[in-house]
Amino acid sequence: MTQMWDVVIIGGGLAGYIAANYLAKSDLSILILEKGNKVGGRAQTEKIKQDYFNLGPHALYKKGKAAVILEELDIKLDGGSPKLGGILTRNTKEYTAPFNPLGLLTTSLLNWKERIEWIFILSKIQQVDTQALADQTFQEWVEKGVQSKNVQSLLFVLGRLSTYCHCPEKVSAKIVVTHIKTSLGGVLYLHDGWQTIIDQLHNKAVIKGVQIKTHFIVKQVIPTEHRSLKMILSNNEEIFCKYVISTTGPLELTNLLGEIENVKANNIFSQLTPVKGASLDISLSQLPHPKKLFALDMNDSLYYSVHSNVASLSENRKNSIVHVFKYYHPDDSIDSIKVRNELEQFLETMQPGWRDVCVTSRFLPNITVNQRLPLVGHEKYFQRSETEIPGLYIAGDWASPHYILSEGAACSGKQAAEEIIQKEVISCRSAMKSINN
Template structure:
């Protein structure tokens, strides 16, 4: 008779591996299924010409829930925090960014009245009770914070920085401000890239008895309900059948609907099919040196662009003098990307900040269209998510899109822990 697993985790990315580690103390049998060749998903790091590239810019919140949970699991997180400051760029005009005290009082982007409004806006972010703004869009919240168009513009840029979302009229103020609070406490760039975190999670799960399989694509999830317990029959693309009492699905919403097919409850179908991912374009660059070493961070003011040197704060190359940086464009939900045009836009933005960078280039990688988060967090999503989660008993959702309160790694890690706790409590009862 085929083995029945206590838990099958679909997806071996950050959320799936955190879920596996959270279950290792439970004595439950756990299988992780990953469709790709490598584990880690979008949190993996690629080595290109011995230079370490995350898939676009990645940072971990210093005081975020994800970091706390990872450390509870024994994951060592080495790296440094970037200094506050940098540039705001409008076309080719550069301004000091008002992200530290010196920047606030020296930037020419604000007049004196706007500087005071900006300080009040930062205090407002820290003091806002996010439950009170759950029915507002981020744009509505920003317009209520300041009447100054300049202050509003920088707040919108900061919102993009914190969440990668570029749809302020539609996204939830509650989620964006929650992420802004975390960003204002600082971030960490990880030595070895995020792969260092993934490798530890993977190895710890293996050592504690978790079974992992790569190149395994789930074709169908068939719920087998009984009065006593939950059970599922999982069919793989190769025809193999796997039996389990519980599932943690870390896939995207539409992928999950496809797996469930006719067994997807209507509350899931209606909501999950409408979800739009957060997208972006990234240019990841390795240089032998920076033409201007003083310029380490910049944001576009009106253009939704980002630039940051990560290797100043994290070890990302065998050669300590080499530079690893990321240039990124925040894409709108329905934005069509013409790859060559966007690549040129990112290269020109980098040229504005670091003139002559190409003569120092070791290697670079352009990805025109990456999914950063599986769900753009819209106003009203919170209640719909809460009602969708328990729709299939024994099926637990985790991943960057499944939290009503957060997105990105914060959601991926915290939702995995919550799913594991839910299963452990269910199996004990």
């Protein structure tokens, strides 16, 4: 550990492992430091009895950037895709969701004029240049371009589903529409959960010589006079390296940097707001109502889905893995007892009598789904991965100018690695030129 490393990556989650695997294609020495006793971050999957639970509902965009990047790294993505459709609830009434042709024709939520407007707006989303939306909120974009209140409500629901962001009056239209556009290409629920991605990335990294240390907590990152970085661990051990990629959250990074002068990014990082939610993860020995597989509530920002309908998530094939989720507004005051009752009541409307067939139940009242609520104007802070501290790079679900969630984690992890490799190439060329001269 006392050696001089080329790159130290703080955090063994999706962004950190993607960065490590791209860097491993070079001759750089790479160390991953994970503060927990298990790698994976929010991509961890917990096995409870015979069942596999992600940290709340997880879906991978089939046509997203993360899928492309993982395939570049030869990661196998095995899973199933749910059919578009399901139920929308509003004021205790149920409506067929107009997310497929049959639903559009049969739903009582929309009149014929609204159906035409809904088709038009979905077509518009597929063709829109999302960069042109960078200066407006999602709510502004919706209200300016859509007349029907019902269609507006549908777009807010779709935006929430695609981003986990329940704050249309603040979030960037560019980010939300980009994710809606990608989600319309379908999603994948992964067999045995998202840990399968992390395990593959971990194994490939180890084979390529990447060192991984768990239960190592970085306390401080300090620039040195020799254009290197020093990390002080919680046990006061010191590690030196040329480059650091921090995949921690922005507030944690601010604390790591301490009182370093002239770092404007510090102020930005400390002002970022996380995206949060609550999840009730359930294993049922059978579905009391087997045809109800997906539902969204339009008023109370609730989600329900049976992921095991298309993905293998239990060693007992008869078990059904169900996720019920509440999207929090950033101003919400969280009452975990009230929220749990709300989630259980929503599950009861979908699967009456579920308690009688419940195998496992896990309630997560306050999940950080994404480390940054993507506000208008944020993208200018994340055009490059390198911070104002030379050699210090950021990656993670919050560190991309164009994406959040796994899309942001994958893109920023790759970008940080590529910037470091490019800097090394330039440095090598400069050294060779000096020798030749």
